[in-house]
Amino acid sequence: MHQAPGPDEEKGESHDATLWNEVWQEHVPGSFGGIRLYMTELIDITQKALQSQSWKMKAQGAAAMASIAKQQTGSLVAPHLGMVLSALLQGLVGRTWTGKEELLNAIGSVVSKCR
Structure with missing residues (x-):
């Protein structure tokens, strides 16, 4: 759902993101309530995404964490x-990769939106 569109993105990847967005909209009681209801699971999934070897997956995990912070x-x-801050800060370690700026955006969201 948080997949950033790229210039070399295939049509199927965009369709997958749209499907995930539709599933989320149909099965949760609003974004705020859905995130609050599934907070532990969402954090667990996004932490695993941030630890992935795939740069795309890391960027999606960071974007998802930013969404959690903005909604909550x-x-x-x-x-x-x-848990969110720890996962984001661990993601900053290491080399630069495409989409790493999503980590900084997510950290900024968490710091500015949450106490």
Whole structure:
């Protein structure tokens, strides 16, 4: 759902992101409630994405964490806030890769939107 469109993106990849977005919209009670309901699972999945060897997957994980922070303004608190920040900061370690700026955007979102 958080896949960033690229210049070399295939039509199927864009269609997959659209399908995930539709599934999310149909099966959760709004983005705020859905994220709050599945917070632990979403953080677990995004942490795994940030640890992936795929740069695309890392960028998607960072974008998902940024979405969590933006949607949960003020209600992303311990222990979830610590888990999100820890995962994002661990993702900064290492070399530069395409999409790494999503990590910085996500950290900025978490710091500015959450206490």
